Amino acid sequence: MARAPFHREGEAVRRDALIAATAQCLATHGAGGISVRMVAAAAGVSAGLVTHYFGGIDDLIAATYHATGDRIGALLDAAVAAAGPTPRARLSAYVEANFRPPISDPELLATWAAFWALAGSNPAIAAIRDSVAAATRAQVESLLAACGARETRLAAIGLTALIDGLWLERSLNPATFSAAEAGALAERWLDALIG
Amino acid sequence: MARAPFHREGEAVRRDALIAATAQCLATHGAGGISVRMVAAAAGVSAGLVTHYFGGIDDLIAATYHATGDRIGALLDAAVAAAGPTPRARLSAYVEANFRPPISDPELLATWAAFWALAGSNPAIAAIRDSVAAATRAQVESLLAACGARETRLAAIGLTALIDGLWLERSLNPATFSAAEAGALAERWLDALIG
DNA sequence: ACCGTTGTTATACACGTGTAAAACAATTTG
DNA sequence: CAAATTGTTTTACACGTGTATAACAACGGT
Incomplete structure (x- = not known):
């Protein structure tokens, strides 16, 4: 049959x-509803390009996880870099960035929650998730230590757990509380963790 | 071909x-890997019974969510009922029960996390999740109010978010921290929320 | 032992899935 | 303008999916 007309593009454009x-x-x-044909349609290309550029849907999802993690990491780094000079200002900026657009946009939160779901049963996704989580905790430990927090490992676990829990709730039902309320709760937890 | 031999059972036995x-x-x-054939095999029956007793896989998953929510709710209620008489003892018992078997068993946490994943895109599951979450927060608000906490709505949100975040982390990687450490973090958050 | 009831299995069906690769079209080069 | 390159579409394939239901087997009653 007649083929759909198209423009040829470089590999980076198609992958992105x-x-x-x-x-x-x-x-x-x-995570359970995604398919090759759906993704191709959303990208405005045909399904063959998924295997052509990524080797398959699993590798495409893994690449998307990397890209999303890089994006969130860059946003958080920028927020910390732009903060006031005190350690607490930098830690607060880190926390606040989690509950401000674009990180708090429901679509980004929902994508991230889908990765959590995949990590539970897909070893490759679980490995990415473990490395992302470890990097996040290391960064948070560093920020907490600069503020004089003791037992930074457990404090970092506690802080990221609260942030993840608030993300999870907002991705499932954004009406439960506002991003500002989420930020206020996190500040309060910071107060308790730093002492 | 020859049929598999079977015992006839009552409806409740099959549904359970x-x-x-x-x-x-x-x-x-x-959530993405489950199927009718897989569930039937795990139950030791044939796939036809899924449609026969539940109308389909979606209704079976919804019924499983209800049953799991009821089970967790009963465990938490029992923990509170068995606690010391002070409001703080009851609240602490509630929190501790979240991080002690059977609630902290990885399989139960993983099942719960799968419901979170389904809630993101399945309206029926989302509705069950909203009602379960609302009931949980109401109970937590009541326990917090008895302890003299102010702004109990936000405090309940903060407490359940930390618990969910710790559950999520442990379901994805139980090696990150122990259930005891999780409980200690939650107690520390209680101290901060009650003042 | 036979019959009726009904719980249950096996099968068929239509559909969607991911992947591979032949064939074609856009674009560049000579 | 023709040929070469290569990005891309389309198609075919094997497989798994959920559901419906005919047929059968377990069991109880007479």
Whole structure:
């Protein structure tokens, strides 16, 4: 039959489009509802390009996880870099960035929650998740130590758990509380963790 | 071909077996990996019984969510009922029960996390999740109020978010911290929330 | 022992899935 | 303008999916 007309593009353009489409589909349909044909349609290409550029849907999802983690990490780093000079200001900036757009956008939260779901049963996704979580905790430990916190390992675990729990709740039902309320709770936990 | 021999059973026995099998499959394979054939095999019956007793896999998953929520709620109620008479003892018992078997068993946590994943894209599951979460927060608000906490709505949100975040982390990687450490963090948050 | 009831299995069906690769079209080069 | 390159679409394939239901087997009653 007649083929759809198309423009030829470089590899990076196609890969980025497929990654963005995957993030969107994960957010909208969850880990169990995503498919090759759905992602290709969202990216405006045909399904063959998934295998062509990524070797398959699993590798595309893994690449999307990396890209999303890099994006969130860059946003958090920028927030800390832009903060006031005191250690507490930097830690507060880190926390606040979690509950401000673009990180607090429901679509980004939903994509991230989909990765959590996949990590439970997909070893490759679990490995990415472990390395992302370890890097996050290391960064938070460093920020907490600068503030004089004791037992920084457990404090970092406690802080990231609260942030993840608030993210999870907002991705499932954004009406439960506002991003500002989430930020206020996290500040209060910081007060308790630092002493 | 020759049929598999079987014993006839009452409806309740079959439904309970299918629900238990569903929880197990959700824990092991996640929300995206479960199937009718898999659940039926785990229950020791044939796939036709899923449609026969539940109308389909979606209704079976919803029934499993209800059953799991009821089980967790009963465990938490029992912990509070068995606690010392002071409001703080009751609240601490509530928190501690979250991080002690059977609630802290990885399989139960993984099943629960699978429901979170399904809630993101399945309206029926989302509705069950909203009602379970609302009931949990109401109970926690009541326990917090008895301890003299102010702004109990936000405090309840903060406490359940930390518990959920710690559950999530342990379901994804139980080696990150112990259940005892999780309980200690939650107690520390209680101290901060009650003042 | 036979019959009726009904719990249950096995099968068929239509559909969606991910992947592979032949074939084609866009674009560049000579 | 023709040929070469290569990005991309389309198609085919094997497989797994959920559901419906005919047929059968377990069991109880007479």
